[in-house]
Amino acid sequence: MINEDMPPVIDPTIPSAARIYDYFLGGKDNFPADRAAAERVMELGRLAGFNVRDMSRANRAYLARVVRTLAGAGIRQFVDIGAGLPTQQNVHQVAQAVAPEARVVYVDNDPIVLTHARALLADSPQTIAIEGDLREPGKILADPVIRAHIDFDQPVAILVMAILHFVKDDQHAADIMTTLCEGVPRGGYLAISHAYSELRVVETMDEAHQVYDRTNTGDFVHRPPAHLASWFTGLELLAPGAVPVELWRPTHDEWPGDPDNSGFLGAVGHKP
Secondary structure, X not given: OOOOOOOOOOOOOOOOHHHXXXXXXXXXXXXXXXXXXXXXXXXXHHHHOOOXXXXXXXXXXXXXXXXXXXXXXXOOEEEEEOOOOOOOOOHHHHHHHHOOOOEEEEEEOOXXXXXXXXXXXXXXXXXXXXXXXXXXXHHHHHOHHHHHHOOOOOOOEEEEEXXXXXXXXXXXXHHHHHHHHHHOOOOOEEEEEEEOOOOOOHHHHHHHHHXXXXXXXXXXXXXXXXXXXXXXXXXXXXXXXOEEHHHOOOOOOOOOOOHHHOXXXXXXXXXX
């Protein structure tokens, strides 16, 4: 569990989406306000007929499959934007299990995320964590620290998992994806996951939105598969396209989740 006596920049009374997600995954890096918000969201999920923790685990398993797939395809450089708090199957662990020389940059705007990531990575010189905000993707791609660690003349995989749904304005989200698509070098990939559910239980969904509206990121939106697919301008979507994360190249040796009640869509594009 994180230290309750945090620097002034952290307000422990304001729930954090990253720390709520950490709680969903069974982590301990969260405050009472985060745990209370997470428990309420999980209760609302149960009332609506789905398991929020299972959805979060399915999204994490998808991330691991994407990284393993891309590392297996020869990618040796990864930039994880909105990385969140470290848990099991982190990007550098999955990638370096396939290719020990793989280099990884974690990017986040949450100071607790950065503190924990840097502590985790103290003995991993091929992996760094820096401050950055998805809402300003151009600054991330131009960051001199990232450019010193990642060679954008070679293929790079950019990962944007479970964060674009916090960008509520459709045009802003599309602009972010345009910048990222343009920033992917030839031979590279852009992978995303995004909140979406076909379940529409108005009362419980409305309250869940209210819970997130009180977090440091604000409320989230759902976008359907076709909307996500339209973002990959100049990239070729890998099969099976924009689908529930449980259906993106599942393997027999992992927890399968429930694609009929999925909370996330996933999609991966390749720049030829």
